[in-house]
Amino acid sequence: MLVFKGRASGITGTDTKVIGQSTADVPGVDEEGDAFGGEVHIVAAAKGVPATLAVAAPGENIGQGGVWLFKGSRSGPVTRGSISFGEASLGLEPSAVNFGRLLG
Numbered sequence: 001m002l003v004f005k006g007r008a009s010g011i012t013g014t015d016t017k018v019i020g021q022s023t024a025d026v027p028g029v030d031e032e033g034d035a036f037g038g039e040v041h042i043v044a045a046a047k048g049v050p051a052t053l054a055v056a057a058p059g060e061n062i063g064q065g066g067v068w069l070f071k072g073s074r075s076g077p078v079t080r081g082s083i084s085f086g087e088a089s090l091g092l093e094p095s096a097v098n099f100g101r102l103l104g
Contacts, residue, residue, distance in 0.1 A: 002016055005075075023079050026079050028060070036068075038056055038101070039100060039101060040056070041103035050071070050072025050073050050074065052069055053077040058098035058100055062096075064095065065086060066086040068083065070082045
């Protein structure tokens with residue numbers, strides 16, 4: 001997944017970040033069909049607090065799906081301290097519902 005940093009003048013390729021399950025500090029492992037970044041949502045924070053980036057992989061765990069949260073910083077989302085969750089980690093019976101297929 002590519003994350004572009006916005007500026008008042010618009011979006012450019014400068015400071016573009018690449019984040020995936022093989023990126024350091026990101027929980028999980030890249031697997032074919034995960035569709036990591038298939039759905040992305042910015043969770044607005046309080047004024048002056050960087051937003052959190054929510055990223056879904058609806059194909060994670062053979063179609064069960066999962067969601068990752070990345071804290072924001074002045075330079076964009078950071079992977080250190082990121083968390084992931086899905087139905088099983090929330091105490092739900094895993095099913096083929098593509099958890100995280102729709103964010104926002």
